[in-house]
Amino acid sequence: MSTPLLDVRHLRVEFGSPKAPLIAVNDLSLQVNAGETLAIVGESGCGKSVTALALTRLLHGSQARISGSVKYRGEEISTLDERQMRGIRGRHIGMIFQDPMSALNPVMSVGDQLIEAIQAHDKLSRVQARARAQELLEKVRIPEPQKRLDDYPHRFSGGMRQRVVIALALAGRPSLLIADEPTTALDVTIQAQILGLLATLQKEMGMGLILITHDLGVVAETADRVMVMYAGRKVEEQPVHGLFAAPRHPYTQGLIAARPALQINPTARRVRLREIPGMVPMLSQLPEGCAFAARCERASDACHQQPDAVRIDTLTSVACHHPWQAIDHPLLQPQRAHA
């Protein structure tokens, strides 16, 4: 197999004092290939965003301790110094953040912010950079890009601002895009537009995409592969169709079962939403062994020990002592030839 675009091994992010560290991300490994979308799913606080920020070391000022290996196109980037890392950010790995309302500098025009991003990596004159900025706005489908260049962010709506944020992320022509809940702050119709835009741009530019979200609907629509995180660890990884058809980890099962179903018949008896009992444990009070055991109906004594990730096939792995087998999955008939 060729070298993956991004290859992360045993990533660990700690906060707080070294004596009693809060482990936000623990022993996390992931790979993304060019042109592929990996979705990272989990509840808030499970370490998704910290993972995204840790990859490009943007956890500034929080005194996080990051260890593990991050290889970009086969080259180790976790050991680069700050100056070299700046050459990676924007140029090779672009980032899109959650809240477009606060992600843009309010006192700089959109054009200036784009030009700054362009000139950070390409030696272009201001005029050339401005022309490219206009192209970028066109690319993210902002109407009348030439006029909008000199506007300030407060003149853009939420969806338009997110388009600008995407344009910023594309300014350095990165080959990997990390989108941290890019649609959470937007309303549903805009969400669909932005996701569609991201998918189109990804195809156009052949980028790898890491899409961080807690919205399984978004995952189903856009992802190739899915990684489920719980309390800082990867609990399951599967291609997207497999994950929805046959989730292995009890937590993934719970997540999928907790999705509200569309009720076609309004007069029918309302079906109560399934939920996962209990709460996500706090980072400071992580139990020994499997962090999900306390909420898990399949838990046993074995669960007091941290389960290893078990590879089921090349693309599927699960970290559970009692994973669901495809065969005992309630929704599935015994093993179809191909899912």
Add this chain to the structure above:
Amino acid sequence: MPALAKYMLRRLAQLLPVALIIVLCSYMLLRMAPGDMVDVMAGESGSATPEYMAQLREQFDLNAPGYVLFGRYLNNLAHLDLGYSFRNNMQVAELIAQRVPATLTLMLVAVVIAAVLGISLGAVSARYRGRWLDEVISTLSTIGFATPVFWVGLLLIVVFSINLRWLPSAGMQTIGGVDGFWPSLLDRLRYMALPALSLSFFYLSIYVRMTRSAMLEVYGLDYVRTARAKGISELCIAVRHVLRNALLPLVTITGLQLGSLMGGSIVVETVFSWPGLGRLAFDAVFQRDINLLLGIFLCSSFLVILMNLLVDLLYAMLDPRIEIRS
């Protein structure tokens, strides 16, 4: 009419009631203070008889009841006449016009020193938060914050004028003046140095602390992370993204501090015998020169209000989200 002109006009119209209230309050305060101009003159001469004092009061028209005098003063004001200072034997307007440039220069230089040094030190402090440089700057600014202006002035005089003999301690220029443009400018700068420094000291500390806290706040905001994700340098982030946004609250503070700066300049002008408005006011209080004092109050409040207007306009320039509407 363009929105800007309309806005300015409305703001200037607000000056009138403000001025009236200021004049009324200061007039009442001054009338409540014991003694009048004649008492002061009698005390100075040392041999005034009661008859002579009565004659002086008659001459200066001080016998009428307070409200009549006040009404007369207002009437003069309405004719743009600030009255006559019998003590200085000059029109009040003329006296003030003589002194305003000295005070304005002093204030301006002090504000510029305070802003430039304060913002730079505050920015450095925020950038190196928690390191020794930050500790040193923060400690110094706390000391500066807690030190009275007059004491700083005296200390500067002791060190730089008396011990080191580097800089003059009083006045605005060498008596008789210096020939040539550059030598004379240098001469004035030398005289300006100590008063401007002592006046700026307190404000410098405020700027350091405000800049530091405002920048630290901005450093935590999302758009700074966006800027970092672009891969631009830390210096660009600090100047273009953080400092520019942190400046907004500083501009507000500057506007609010202008009044107190005027007050501070009175102290500094007294310590350094700076021939400005503050010294004039200080003397006028001791001489019970009500006309002059009222004139100074009016003039300085106008100055402060005008400068606040300027600050507001500057604010609209700095922050595109603020639009001037009339």
